[in-house]
Amino acid sequence: MSMPEAPEQAWKAEVVRRLEQGDGLEFTLAQFAQTVGTTVEDQALRIFLGQAVASGAAKKIEAYRCPISSCKRVLSSAGAPYTICxxxxxxxxxxxxxxxxxLFYRLVGENSRDIRWMIIVHGMNSRAKWQEEFSWQIANRLRYSAPVLIYKYGWATIxxxxxxxxxxxxKRLGERMRIAITxxxxxxxxxxxxxIAHSFGTYLLSLVLDDPNFEDLNxxxxxxxxxxxxxxxxxxRLIASGRVEAVLNHVGAKDTAVPAAQFAIPGTGPGGRIGYLAKNAVNVCEPTxxxxxxxxxxxxxxxxxxxxLWHNFLTHPLEHFxxxxxxxxxxxxxxxxxxRAATRILGYALFALAAPFSWLRRQVDP
Structure with missing residues (x-):
């Protein structure tokens, strides 16, 4: 039979949860006590929060509340003294x-963020189901009014x-992004x-980020x-300059296409298997x-x-991610x-043989 968790351990866990999610960072003693299943008379809890303030992990904030029973709204101390609610x-x-x-307590941490809108860049020649249902899933799962632009660059062959x-x-991608941002x-x-970018779309994104003509895009x-x-x-470099806030590299351990990319596509590499070497990049591997x-x-x-994983990365404070x-x-x-040269020469030969079929496919499905 497991031992019950000590009250202070539960309080610490609640603080960690709030910091990780960036939610509920500001609270009264009564609100925190109710969450952790105790009362405002609990002296140990008062001491615990006092120690958090003394260590710099939290701050005390003196605020005001409307005394009218039908209102009871919190009034910012910045607007005091109040004569009208x-x-x-x-x-x-x-x-x-x-x-x-x-009296309020405020944990020292970053608030959670909303997803206001996003751009999706798909993989090469993709016609997968996810393109059709992604916007619907975002609207239903994330609970945000977040427009989604799914950029399709057409069929890529030679x-x-x-x-x-x-x-x-x-260049086409960068120009479309600029229009969308405007x-x-x-x-x-x-x-x-x-x-969110997949496969060949990730490489096109990297070219946009490296192109001086698109330095205005963040x-x-x-x-x-x-x-x-x-x-x-x-x-x-991109994160330090503010071009990108953060990057999550989601890796598939059984991805066989990524290791082959550098042997067929100039300038590419196996970031989706090896991971990114950048200190501030977050690499996560899915074993299956x-x-x-x-x-x-x-x-x-x-x-x-x-x-x-994606929800947490897009919404939670990075400090605790x-x-x-x-x-x-x-x-x-x-x-x-x-x-790499030998495999690319072979690729050119194969594409030369398939060129008529490629041309016909472009006419039917541009």
């Missing part, structure tokens, strides 16, 4: 009452073998969308899945996932549901140039 418009002087003084065609595709600002939404939190971005991509398993309906629902199966790669070295 800003919520119920009661004239305190006329009614002969005064605001109630109330394009993947030629760097200048990569840049052309990336439209978001006109709708009074933030200028920094969150990004992004919120970025999730890459099945990434073919090289592991040594400089995410730290293949290249596109992240977007299978059941997996997608799990990622964006409350408590799911420490997901299970997180890892930090130590090194990476590109495959020998001769090997």
């Amino acid at each position: 800003p919520h119920c418009s009661t004239d305190y002087l006329k009614e002969g009452v005064e605001p109630l003084v109330e 394009d993947v073998l030629v760097r200048w065609l990569h840049r052309r595709l990336a 439209q978001a600002l006109a709708s009074q939404r933030p200028s920094k969308p969150d990004i 992004f919120g939190r970025v999730i890459t899945a099945g990434s073919i971005i090289p592991p040594d991509f400089d995410w730290d 996932f293949r290249h596109s398993d992240f977007f299978e309906p059941e997996n997608l629902c799990a990622q964006i549901a409350d408590g799911g 420490a997901p299970q199966r997180g890892f930090a790669p130590s090194r990476w070295k590109r495959a020998p140039l001769a090997v």
Whole structure:
């Protein structure tokens, strides 16, 4: 039979939970006592919160509360002295009452964030179910009014073998992002969308981020899945400059497409298997996932549901974000140039043979 948890351990766990979620950081003694199953008369709890204040982990805030029973709203101390309630418009002087003084505690931490809107960049030649239902899942699972732009760059065939065609595709993506950001600002939404990118879409995103012509584009939190971005991509520079708020690299341990990318697609690398070397990147490995398993309906629902990896990354404070199966790669070295050149020459030959079929496919499904 397990021993019951000591009260102080439960109180510490509640503090950690609030810091990790960035929610409920400000509270009264009565509110915290009710949450942890005790009362305001509990002297041990008072001592516990006092120690948190003394250590700098929390602050005491003196606030005011409207004394009118039908209101009871908290009034910011910044607006004191109050003669009229800003919520119920009661004239305190006329009614002969005064605001109630109330003590609040404020944990020192970052508040949670909302997902205001996002851009999705799909993988190469993808027509998967997740594209059709992603917006619906976001609206239902995340409970936010968060517009989702799913950017489709069309069918890529010979394009993947030629760097200048990569840049052309990336330019189109960057221009579409700029239009979307301009439209978001006109709708009074933030200028920094969150990004989810998959497979070849991750590489196009990296080209946009490295292109001086798109230095005006800044992004919120970025999730890459099945990434073919090289592991040594400089995410730290982008985060330090404010171009990107944070990056989560979701890795599939059974992804066979990612390790092959550098042998067929110039400039790419196995970021979706090795991980990112950047100090500030967050790498998380799913031991059973293949290249596109992240977007299978059941997996997608799990990622964006409350408590799911993507949901937590997109909404929780980064300071306390420490997901299970997180890892930090130590090194990476590109495959020998001769090997990469040989496989790409083979790729050119195969594409040359398939060129007529590729052209016909583009006409039917551009």
